Amino acid sequence: MDIPIQKPLVDVFRWRVTKSPNLIVHKFQQRETTYSQFDIFANKVAQGLIKEGCKPNSRVAYLAKNSDLYFEFLYGTLKSNTVAVGINWRLAAPEVAYILNDSKSEMIFVGPEFYGLISQIKDEIPHVKKIISMGDSYEQWQDYSSWRDSQLDVDPLISVSIEDDVIQLYTSGTTGHPKGVQLSNINFTASAEMSQKTYYQYFDEGTPNMVCMPIFHVAGTNMGIAGIISGSKNIIVADLDPGIVLDLIEKEKIVNTLFVPAVILFLIQHPKVEQIDFSSLKTVIYGASPIAEATLNKAIQIMGCDFWQVYGLTETNGTVTILDPQDHHPSKNKLRSCGKPGPGVEIKIVDESGNKVSTGEVGEILIKSATNMKGYWNKSEATLSAFKEDWFISGDAGYYDEEGFLYIHDRVKDMIVSGAENIYPAEVDNALMSHPEIIDAAVIGIPDEKWGEVVKGFVVIGKDSQLDENGIISYARTQIAGFKCPKSIDFVNELPRNPSGKILRRELRAPYWEGRDRNVS
16 A cells, blocks of 8 residues: 655545545444545534634644544644644543643543533633533533534645644653653654554555544554555444454454454453454554463464554554564464564663663663654653653663564563562563463562562452462462562452553552652652
């Protein structure tokens, strides 16, 4: 597929509309939209934003579940050269107010589930001059359909630079306030160029592409954008219900999709998974957190398609490394790797002094790529500290093996220091999850008078498992060095995770570090 690159994303969308005007761009529940209709709706959204006084580079926010309307809204912001601010709909009211005020969003588009939340904070968000309801009208808010349809169907053809911001997504905020990540046209066209050379091989005109990850995260937004620019038919899922996802794979004959590992686990554990016809499925992209090898192998066996693992961050607009389908074969012994740098990406591993480390040695991951964010919105100091020259400092710890495959150990800030030994939690997580009866696992450092910190584990086991604490600790000792092994185990029903699937270790740590001067997080 020959996508025009090195152009603003709005021009790529326009190009796609001219190539595929009569194809379906989106299906949401029973509503279908053609590419030509999509373009008309975007014209109207753009004209509406301009009429409301939103100038180029203004921020406009979106707080609603996944739907086709989000992508109309996004295309409208592209045409008006405004910037879409995606808000995590799992946040509490004060957190939403913080993002709206930090971004200085001038309008907000709100789904019905969040009318009460926005009503609660509407007096605390002075920059918001208009609220649009994405369902029926609410209070004094105009509903989206009547607002959109009252506008002119004219493309404003506003000048857009490749350097201009497109989307502002907020980091998950596992510590402190979230930061607004500025993703520009350059970032999106670079991502499209990389994808063309890798997992876009089954994205094609008319092929059904499932968008089920949240659109306030790069995974959801980028999967929708991938479908649009490739001329695919995006099947959009509002709420990630495993049963609904499985039904849609069979009913809509889904070809491509993206899941976080937790979703893969939910799907293969679903009672009807063995009855689902996966024959249409060609590509499953996954990433954002560790996955147990047993879970991955079972998913590959059940779904029978190509699996592509990706690693990246919001700040890199998603993917920077890729583990190809052929490298998923058990004989390669690479399933714990996140692959190799994608086309156009450079990655180096450095020590605390910024020097490259030897093969196999753990250090911090630095990334050079055209997908790297422009910066953190209105946080110049944070932006400066996030880069070393052109290299983005990921905050992740990892190493290269002798064949050039990258392995992620953990977040640098999550490192456990026990008796002067550095322990990376993700390495211990993976060791625990290699046990066939352990479904999910996470470890943290807890205070210890002798060692400073010791490792504590939290595990989810199968319902018929007889594993006990001693058995798990003994097993861990067969996989990793003794000093890295948990000294105690708690059995839990599930682990706390953010919407991208990353373990919220801060929540696990909190009870153990409360009231202390030093906090591991």
